[in-house]
Amino acid sequence: MSDRGRRAERGIAVAFAVTVLGAVLAAAGYVTGSDRLLLGLGFCLAFAGLAAGFTLWAARLLPQGPYVEEREPMRSPPEEREALESEFEPPAGRLPRRMLTAALGTLGLAGLFPLRSLLVHGPSPAVALATTAWQDGVRLVDQDGYLIRPERVPRGTMLTVFPEGHRDTGDSMALLLHVDPARLDLPRGRESWTVGGIIAYSKLCTHAGCPVGQYMRPEERLVCPCHQSVFDVLRGAEPVFGPAARSLPQLPLRVGLDGVLVAAGDFHEPVGAGYWRPM
Structure with a gap:
């Protein structure tokens, strides 16, 4: 390993050592219960050392890119494309398509009947809410x-x-x-x-x-x-x-x-x- 790699290792080790020290301080502060500042300082040092160690590790010791992963061609062979196209060809007969058109058209016409009842013959909500069964002369x-x-x-x-x-x-x-x-x-x-x-x-x-x-x-x-x-x-x-x-x-x-x-x-x-x- 080169001198640069050794220095990087030592830096990472020091960062993780700070994490160990911070964890010890946090544990001591928690056990004694006498100093909340010690507890907070310990956790702060622990997480800071951990973050510094991971950052140095990623920047110095991991291989540096860029990397390109070679892939196979994404285009399917002609035989597979022709087979897929044949699966989606329209049916030879016209009867299914004609019956589908008739079914959708009939269903659409049937849906107009309740709509017409609501718009033309349905009771007006304003009239229904504003009146009751009482009229002049009702006993x-x-x-x-x-x-x-x-x-x-x-x-x-x-x-x-x-x-x-x-x-x-x-x-x-x-x-x-x-x-x-x-x-x-x-x-x-x-x-x-x-x-x-x-x-x-x-x-x-x-x-x-x-x-x-x-x-x-x-x-x-x-x-x-x-x-x-x-x-x-x-x-x-x-x-x-x-x-x-x-x-x-x-x-x-x-x-x-x-x-x-x-x-x-x-x-x-x-x-x-x-x-x-x-x-």
């Missing part, structure tokens, strides 16, 4: 299907009602309450929506759509049990506590010719949670 019934007369709702009570024939429609549930008409302070234009203090609101909370099912009679408040939103019955069911930010939609009421309570229209705005409003 109120309870969960058993019995008609509701005003005398059946004494003052201070709450009753869940449905549009006749739609007891299974979740967005049409309403709460029927009887309060002192002299205490009502409804928004302008809704003064005639009650029948002798009998008032109706949507049962779906405007926060997350949970059913409002608790009635605080002394305070005339409705409470949603899910997130404790509270609504003032006397002031149009406006929210007074909790996360709900919108009033419960009100259902206009009147008395039908047969003496039962009927709706005078749909809720004054969409029911349920998080409905958007036009700006």
